[in-house]
Amino acid sequence: MKVKCKIWFEENGGVAFADGRRMLLEAVERLGSLNAAAKELGMSYRAAWGKIKATEKALGIKLLEVTTGGKGGGGATLTSEAKELISKYKKYTGRITVLMEKEFKRIFENEKSQ
Amino acid sequence: MKVKCKIWFEENGGVAFADGRRMLLEAVERLGSLNAAAKELGMSYRAAWGKIKATEKALGIKLLEVTTGGKGGGGATLTSEAKELISKYKKYTGRITVLMEKEFKRIFENEKSQ
DNA sequence: ATTCATTATGTCTTAAAAGACACAATGTTG
C-alpha cells in the first residue's frame, strides 16, 4: 500500500494552483511563450490559457507578462509574483512529501510505534 | 490563500481508501448496517456498497462481516482489518494535517524563513 | 413456507470536468 497526496491552494472555495499549473508556468519561463509551453505539455493552447486565467482570477494576481506582435508573434514571461508562487509551492510540496513519507513509515510500517 | 490536501491510499494504481470511505465505515460500525450507514451519509446503498467493494478489491482485505436474514433483515460489522485501517488512517491524516499547517505558516506567512 | 429488511449486482442516466474547434485581436517587423 502506498500513500498519495494532492496538494493545492484555494482562495474562496475554488482551486487556485496545483502541480499541473506549476509545470505549465515553468514551461512558459523556459520557452518564453504560453503557446509553446502548452505544446510541450501536450495540451491545447485554449486549455493552458484557461488554467492560467483561472489561477489569476482565484488568487487575484497576475502571472504572465504578455506581448503580441513582432518577429516571433509575441510571447509570455512570468511576473515576479508567479516566480515567487512557484518557488514557495515547490519548497512547500517538497517538504510535505518528505514528511508524509516519514510519517507513513512510522505509522504503517513500524509496529512498535502504534 | 489556503492550502488543501487530499490524502488517499493506493494499491497497484487504483484509489483504495480516502476520507469518504472512512466516514462510511465509521457509520457502519456505529449503526450495524451498511444500508443505514448509506442513508445517514445521504448516498444510495448501491454507491456505498460499490465503494466498500472497490476498497476490498484494491487492498485485498475484507472490510465487512455481513449477515442476512433475521429480524432486522441482516447487517454488517467491521472486521478487525477494517478497524485497524481506520485507526491508522486517522492517526496518519491527523498528523499530516498538523504538519501541513505548520509548514504552510513557515513558508507562506513567515517572511524571515524564506 | 411466508415474511421482511437486509445484502448483492448489472445497467442506465446524469453531472461535471477536460479538452477540441473555430475565430477574433494584437502589434512588431519587414
Place this chain on the structure above:
DNA sequence: CAACATTGTGTCTTTTAAGACATAATGAAT
C-alpha cells in the same frame, strides 16, 4: 501596410466519474 505567430475568448464535444433505478438473493424469525 501586409504578414505572421502569438494572445484572447466563446462555444461545442468528448470523456469520465458519480449516482439512480431496478431486481435478484439471502436466511433467521415467525
